[in-house]
Amino acid sequence: MSERFALLDSVPLGVMVLDRELRVLFWNACLEEWTGLRREEVLGRDVRERLPHLWQQRYATRLAGLFESGAPAVFSSQLHPHLLPAPLRSGRLRVQHTTAVAIRAPEGGYHALLTLEDVTPLTDAMAALRRARDEARRRASVDALTGVASRAHFLEGAARALSLARRHGRELSLLMLDIDRFKAVNDGHGHAAGDATLVTLARICSHTLRDGDVIGRLGGDEFAVLLPESTTKAASQVADRLHHALAASGVEWEGRRLPLEVSVGVATMNAEDEHIDELLHRADEALYEAKRQGRNRVAVR
Secondary structure: OHHHHHHHHOOOOEEEEEOOOOEEEEEOHHHHHHHOOOHHHHEOOEHHHOOHHHHOHHHHHHHHHHHHHOOOEEEOOOOOOOOOOOEOOOOOEOOEEEEEEEEEOOOOOEEEEEEEEEOHHHHHHHHHHHHHHHHHHHHHHEOOOOOOEOHHHHHHHHHHHHHHHHHHOOOEEEEEEEEOOHHHHHHHHOHHHHHHHHHHHHHHHHHHOOOOOEEEEEEOOEEEEEEEOOOHHHHHHHHHHHHHHHHHHOEEEOOEEEOOOEEEEEEEOOOOOOOHHHHHHHHHHHHHHHHHOOOOOEEEO
8 A cells, every 4th residue: 555655755745544444554754754653653553543533523424424425524724733743843733734535445435545734834924914913903093102092993983982872872972181281391391201291191091081981092182082871970070080180190200290281171972963073073162162261171062
């Protein structure tokens, strides 16, 4: 039998041939290298002595179908990555894609020819690609400086939240925050101090907000907070709490404490709001009302 498959001894794939009793008829050089088992140790032996998991029904049924009808079987790397335990030098098991096809047996019926392809490099490359894709998505959804939601991610989530609130008759409010005299911080202490101010605001807000509330940076020193299940009264209370927490904290910068004063606008969804832009616009109007009233305060629209 081995002479019949001599050409398969040099291919860079693991190749074995089994009879219907699952005795090994051929075991190529690649399998010897992968497993450390010389063919003399396995030829004529039940392969399940070395691969006991082949007793499992999911393997036995499909191999039985091959011997009965000649139907091929595929054991994908996603579902059956280690059909043959074959370690790399690192000790990690090779990820394999295995195909079993029927070949005519000299005595009649079928034998099974199994080819095992080492797809570990491909699997690693796909995993790296997925990680890179997930990281790109994460970076697109997070503001790089402050770590809160990016503008695009916040607005996308806010639009979904408004749609759900309208559909189910729920409350939804939104805050707009703007740092008072932020330009003076940049001009007087440098842009690094301005960045520290933004980071401090994002950190304090994130720690002060309730579970389920979402903060995003819309640009510059302007932030927005989405408050699901919140009436105007509840949203105003959250705004007051944030305002006081920020004022009490200030910004530690080069041994000094810089003030952290914000103006906050509060708006609550009404029956006419069909798009998040309408709620954002009213919150923005409330924010500038707070500015007009003297800054460092909360205004409700």
